Amino acid sequence: MADSPSSAHGDQALLLPCHECDLICEVTIRHDGQWRYCPRCQHPLMRPAQDDQLTPALAFTALLLLTLSLLFPYLGFEKSGIERAISITDAAQELAVYHHPALAVIVLATIVVIPALYLLSVCWIHMSLASPRPLPGSLFLARWLPRMQPWMMADVFAIAALVSLIKIIAMAHIQLLSAFWTFSGFALILLITVTRMNTIGLWQRLLGDLQQPPQARAGKTAQALGLIGCEWCGQLQPLGQSHHCHHCHSPLHERHPFSLQRVWALLITAILCCIPAHLFPIMITTSLGKTEPSTIIAGVMLFIRHGDWPIAVIIFTASVLVPFGKILALSWLCVASRQQQALDMNSQMKLYRLTEWIGRWSMIDVFVVAIIVALFQMGNILTVMPGMGGVAFSAVVIFTMLAAHQFDPRLIWDQQQQLPPTLEPEHQP
Ligand SMILES: [Zn+2]
Ligand SMILES: [Zn+2]
Incomplete structure (x- = not known):
């Protein structure tokens, strides 16, 4: 194996496989704050090199803010002389009280547990990099960092809290308590920390420079050269x-095994879950002895009747348009990736990336229900309970997210038999 090549200007140049189209790209590492993109599919190959001390400091601050958010009350309200304050954990706890433990676990895992594990891992890995000998478990944690990323939804929960406030502001006097501000700060700093993580750079610092096989050449696909990129x-x-990367020991796949079959299976499951998600109520309101179940669509119609158009549009988009749009988009991508005729691959990639990015935002409605159920526990005056629709809807979101992750975008590019010569480094601008 040859060492990493160097460019004419002395900057270190790496040959990196693009995860989304399989093209081997020559990437020059410079501290110029610029992202490096694949010339074929525009996938970001490498984030800019960052100040390494700031990332763990941000992660530690986010952890501190999360701890404070769990210790103090989040929202308070007063209605008919009754005062009530809820914490972040109450949002999950009340769901468990009403026999929806699965929903409680999903809420707690996505807004507290997974983000906390991610931030602890970032701190641990950076401590390992700063110590003379690697700390135990740092390689294992580095492998899990990118896998945890899509399942962290603190930002979605923060937006859901704002939607809940608009929903209930006319019904009760609402107070934003200390944990509201610390949790919003935590969600923001978590986002910044994630954006700063440079996975390739991290692996190089943990395990040394990547080794380049002699047949590796920029402008060709890894598959065409008999190579596989981790x-x-x-x-x-x-x-x-080998079935495992000799550098980081992650499983290696030339293409995701049974990618299309798995996507279809997950999409069919998601479609089946859509039926109870829209037939059963997402929440059940009991006020002065009168019980009123409310489905997702009924909730949207209620907002329209009250003239709350912006909220109606947000809930309709997140709960109806996005999940159905995602199912249709992934189905179309599965069909299109099997066709040999020339298709607009860049449009397919844009659709795939949008599908992958947007999926988690559908959880807004589930989080709104969790917040409202936690708030409105006032006995006979007003009690809100979660309905079966919420559990089924969470399953739709999770199955469509899993389907998007199982789809291998390299299948889209496999239809292109001949690579244009402009992809060779000497033709690139
Ligand atoms: Zn690419
Ligand atoms: Zn690897």
Whole structure:
């Protein structure tokens, strides 16, 4: 194996496989704050090199803010002389009280547990990098960092809290308590920390420079050269030699195994879950002895009747348009990736990336229900309970997210038999 090549200007140049189209790209590492993109599909190959001390400091601050958010009350309200304050954990706890433990686990895992594990891992890995000997578990945690990322939904919960406030502001006097501000700060700093993480750079610092196989060449696909690129650390290695990356030990896949079959299976499950998600109530309101179940669509109609158009549009988009749009988009991508005729691959990639990015935002409605159920526990005056629709709807969101992650975008580009010569480094601008 040859070492990493160097460019004419002395900057270190790496040959990196693009995870989304399989093209081997020459990436020059410079501290110029610029992102490096794949010339074929425009996938970001490498984030700019960052100040390494700031990332763990941000992660630690976010952890501190999360701890404070769990210790203090989040929202308070007063209605008919009754005062009540709820904490973040109450939002999950009340769901468990009403026999929806699965929903409680999903809420707690996505807004507290997974983000906390992610931030602790970032701190641990950076401590390991600063110590003379690697700390135990740092490689394992580095492998899990990118896998945890899509399931962190603190920002979605923060937006859901704002939607809940608009929903209930006319019904009760609402107070934003200390944990509201600390949690919003935590969600923001978590986002910044995630944006700063440079996975390839992290692996290089943990395990040293990537080794380049002699046959590796920019402007060709890894598959065409008999190579396979690790999706996580970017190491190129000969095809069929091992099922695990020799650099970071993550599983290696030339293409995701049974990608389309898995996507179809998950999409069919999501479609089946759509039926109870829209037939059963998402929440049940009991006020002065009168019980009123409310489905997702009924909730949207209620907002329209009250003239709350912006909220009606947000809930309708997040709960109806996005999940159905995502199912249709993924189904179309599965069909299109099997067709040999020339299709607009860049449009397919834009649709795939939008599908992958937007999925988690559908959880807004589930979080709104969790907040409202936690707030409105006032006995006979007003009690809100979660309905079966919420559980089924969460399943729709999770199955469509899993389907998007199972789809291998390299299948889209496999239809292109001949690569344009402009992808060779000497033709690139
Ligand atoms: Zn690419
Ligand atoms: Zn690897």
